[in-house]
Amino acid sequence: FFFAPAHAGDMHSCLLLALLFVILSGVVAEPTILTVxxxxxxxxxxxxxxxxxWFVKFYAPWCSHCTNLIPVMDELSTNMKEDNTGVIVAKVDCIANNELRERFNVTKFPTLILFADRKLYQYDGLRNVESMSDWVTAGYKKQDGETVPKPPSDFERLWNQYIAPLENDVRQIYNLRKAAAAFIFGLGALCGYILRGCFAGTKKHTKSE
Structure with a gap:
C-alpha cells in the first residue's frame, strides 16, 4: 500500500493558494464606469x-486618443487599488452623459480630472502610468484646485430638457421670419424699381408719338 506523507494536504493547500495568487495577480481592475x-x-x-x-477620464467612444489611453488607465486603476492609495480611477462616456460634459465644461477628449479635497484638478501631464501615479497621489497639490460645480437641480434639468430646446426653436422661427420679411421687402423694392422703369419708358414713348 502507498501512504501519502502527513504534510501532503498542506502542500496541496499551498499549491492552491499559489495558483490563486497567480490568477488574481493577473486580474485587471478596470476603471469604474460613472453615469449621470x-x-x-x-x-x-x-x-x-x-x-x-476620484481620477476620472471624460471620453468619447469615437476618439482615437481616448482608445489609446485605455491600457494606461487600466494599469493605473489596478496599481491604485493594489497600493491602497485611496484613489479610484473612473471613466465617463460624454456622448451618453452629456449633462456631465456640460457640468464640467469638457471641451476636448480625453479630459482627465481629479476630484480631491473638495476641489477638482485638471491633469495636463504625460499620459503614462508613472506620471499619472505621481500626480494623483501627491503632484496635484502643487496646483490650485477649482470649485466643483454643483449638479443641476430638478428645475434646471427640466429647463435644459424641454424649455431650452423650445426656446431655440422659437428663436430660429423668429430669425427665419425676419429673413423672410427682409427678402419680401427686398423683392418688393426690386419689383417696384422694375415697374417704375417700365412706366417711365412707356410714358416717354407716348410723348414721343
Missing amino acids: DDFEHRTQAATGQTTGK
Missing part, C-alpha cells in the same frame, strides 16, 4: 468627497 445617474452619489464630488479621491 450615479456620478454625484458615488463620487460626492460637490458634497464632501467622503468616498475617496
